[in-house]
Amino acid sequence: MTDEKIRVLRGAVAAAIAYIETERTAPVGPPNPDAFDASLLASFSMDSPADPDAVVAALAAAGEAGAMRSTGGRYFGFVNGGVTPAALASSVLTSAWDQNAALAPMSPVSAAIDEVAARWIVDVLGLPEQSVASFCAGATVANLTGVIAARDALLARLGWDVQADGLFGAPPIDVITSAEAHVSALKAIRLAGLGASRVQEVPTDACGRLRPELMELSDRPALLVLQAGNVNTGHSDPFDAIIDRLDREKSWVHVDGAFGLWANAAPERRVHVKGVERADSWATDGHKWLNTPYDCGVFICSDSRALRSSMQMDASYVPTGAEERSLMNLGIQMSQAARAVPVWAVLATEGRAGVAAAIERCCALAEQAAARLTEASGGSIEVLAPVVLNQALFAFGDDARTDAVIEAVQASGECWVGGTTWQGRRAMRFSVSDVSTTEDDIDRAIGAVLRAAQT
Numbered sequence: 001m002t003d004e005k006i007r008v009l010r011g012a013v014a015a016a017i018a019y020i021e022t023e024r025t026a027p028v029g030p031p032n033p034d035a036f037d038a039s040l041l042a043s044f045s046m047d048s049p050a051d052p053d054a055v056v057a058a059l060a061a062a063g064e065a066g067a068m069r070s071t072g073g074r075y076f077g078f079v080n081g082g083v084t085p086a087a088l089a090s091s092v093l094t095s096a097w098d099q100n101a102a103l104a105p106m107s108p109v110s111a112a113i114d115e116v117a118a119r120w121i122v123d124v125l126g127l128p129e130q131s132v133a134s135f136c137a138g139a140t141v142a143n144l145t146g147v148i149a150a151r152d153a154l155l156a157r158l159g160w161d162v163q164a165d166g167l168f169g170a171p172p173i174d175v176i177t178s179a180e181a182h183v184s185a186l187k188a189i190r191l192a193g194l195g196a197s198r199v200q201e202v203p204t205d206a207c208g209r210l211r212p213e214l215m216e217l218s219d220r221p222a223l224l225v226l227q228a229g230n231v232n233t234g235h236s237d238p239f240d241a242i243i244d245r246l247d248r249e250k251s252w253v254h255v256d257g258a259f260g261l262w263a264n265a266a267p268e269r270r271v272h273v274k275g276v277e278r279a280d281s282w283a284t285d286g287h288k289w290l291n292t293p294y295d296c297g298v299f300i301c302s303d304s305r306a307l308r309s310s311m312q313m314d315a316s317y318v319p320t321g322a323e324e325r326s327l328m329n330l331g332i333q334m335s336q337a338a339r340a341v342p343v344w345a346v347l348a349t350e351g352r353a354g355v356a357a358a359i360e361r362c363c364a365l366a367e368q369a370a371a372r373l374t375e376a377s378g379g380s381i382e383v384l385a386p387v388v389l390n391q392a393l394f395a396f397g398d399d400a401r402t403d404a405v406i407e408a409v410q411a412s413g414e415c416w417v418g419g420t421t422w423q424g425r426r427a428m429r430f431s432v433s434d435v436s437t438t439e440d441d442i443d444r445a446i447g448a449v450l451r452a453a454q455t
């Protein structure tokens with residue numbers, strides 16, 4: 001088995017290297033239907049098991065033709081990050097180790113790395129020192145973890161034990177978000193049994209920021225799910241103004257900062273998330289702006305005792321003490337990949353200054369794209385919200401025209417941009433989340449957008 005593993009892995013690594021060699025030159029876009037033969041994979045059969053070398057060769061061909069080139073600097077879709085060299089290599093190594101990071105006795109190496117990475121994350125994000133961080137599948141899971149911990153803690157303060165007695169008959173709590181909360185935060189609220197129809201969705205300003213003066217507060221405990229980085233505009237809720245209005249004895253503030261929380265790691269952008277450290281819990285991603293591979297979410301909580309009391313699992317065969325740092329007791333999952341390893345690798349190679357510089361560079365490139373497109377089009381390309389982080393939103397006249405431009409850019413293969421509807425208007429989303437994006441990449445993207453806009 002070992003010899004076969006090494007032989008097959010060599011084939012996979014060679015194919016991965018061949019893919020990476022063209023990541024900056026191959027068209028960025030959906031696969032060419034002539035090259036992407038999905039039937040090749042369908043031709044394998046579970047009734048006649050294949051040789052692993054043939055399986056890897058088929059996968060390599062499928063990836064070469066059908067993988068979205070999102071790591072070559074000119075993919076501006078969604079908020080999908082690239083991957084740094086150390087992050088990629090560390091994740092290959094982690095796969096070879098095949099560690100279960102649920103608890104320390106299962107993997108001394110991942111436990112040691114996890115402990116350091118968790119500490120560094122809290123530090124680099126400028127969050128309260130006593131906070132505990134844990135790793136999970138993504139910001140959606142991290143949001144769910146936060147909402148559950150908040151729900152349990154707020155109800156415990158009223159003498160209600162959700163873990164023992166559930167939610168039926170529990171005293172009501174208020175749930176407050178903005179009308180521009182991300183769907184992931186709303187899903188977390190629904191899954192935690194708090195009811196979508198009970199949520200107070202506070203209106204926002206033109207940039208998507210919650211308007212604190214419109215928040216209706218009652219005497220009941222309140223869970224606020226705020227946002228660092230709106231997925232369309234990159235703007236954040238005004239944390240200080242919101243938190244100043246709260247009775248902190250009776251409130252829990254959770255921040256969905258899937259990408260925007262990283263602004264707090266960059267001294268020049270920190271102003272856009274001012275006051276974010278005053279929250280009780282935070283969700284963010286490694287796989288977005290930190291450029292670790294998928295998947296990697298991070299949950300951070302200033303009250304480790306509250307988190308543990310929601311997430312603790314005990315079984316006689318599981319050797320974990322209540323005070324021991326075990327990821328299975330700091331989040332939802334039991335078995336899990338050692339996601340801390342690529343996080344540690346990025347932070348170890350980039351350092352505080354490197355992370356700050358990468359965040360700043362992405363923001364500056366997004367600003368540059370907005371300024372140059374406005375100027376080159378004589379103002380006919382509209383920027384729908386001031387660029388403060390790595391997101392820019394463009395409109396090209398009416399909705400049909402904007403959609404046509406997005407489609408033409410996607411078809412060009414020069415770069416990839418997505419679409420959205422922002423406050424009633426169709427818009428092109430331009431998200432600079434791959435830290436390998438260069439000024440040349442922005443030049444090429446601007447050229448592609450201008451050509452599409454002129455046709």
Ligand SMILES: Cc1ncc(COP(=O)(O)O)c(C=O)c1O
Nearest residue numbers: 079138139140182184231258285
């Ligand atoms: C603000 C915000 N929250 C949550 C999410 C969901 O993150 P994930 O896909 O990692 O679960 C996203 C994804 O784009 C996001 O932008």
